[in-house]
Amino acid sequence: MTNIQLNVLFKKMQKDDKKEVLMFHVLSDELPHADELLKMPGSITVLEIAKSELEPIAAEFANIQRDSKKTVLKFNVNADSKGKIDKFYPFAGSNVDLLIQPSQMSIEEFYEEPHEGIKYEVNKDGTVTVPEGQLKIDDVEGDE
Template identity: 60%
Template structure:
């Protein structure tokens, strides 16, 4: 697949705890590079907003939605690209040139995070290593008013 270069409206950047969502609109009923874009959707792509200082960013091409007036392109960016994302904010709300190309990165590489190893038992319960730290193993601070069983209020206080 080749690069796709599109004239777009950089509609918005929306940030949450784990990722940022980028949304671009291509105006009109004709979409250049439509075959390439459909093939890239659902995969990791290299996104570049031309003339921005952000450079190339690996993003998840979340979706492509078409109607009679526009095509909406949505991308998810992991939280570890904060510096590059800050450089994109001045372009939000403007017409710009978006360059997309397939990435060598897989969706598993993009979404990978270390978790707790566990085994699912036949009865459906999860068994973790006996060395795994539990909340019960963490000592409560003496001056912590929110320590377990030492709350300054009761359930009845909250419910009434």
């Protein structure tokens, strides 16, 4: 797939419990790149507003709806992108050149909850050292 650039009306931004919803309207009876766009809903994309200083954001391409007057593109952005997504707000309600690129990130990775993980250091000899008080694999009795 290639990168897609569309002139769209940035219709609205709407906050949900765990995500931000971005809605764009293509105000034309013809949809440029229609074949490629129709394959993208349900996948993760990278959105960018052309000729702006904004960082690109990862978003789920939620759906595409077409009627005789317009095409609506709906994207879900994870709440983790809070700092980046807030910078999009001044563009809402205006026409923008939207760049849409397919991402290699999966839906599962996109919605994965962050976790602390385990702190450790890998020594030069390949062994691992964990901080004092943290559970070690040797401390767990296995049922074999």
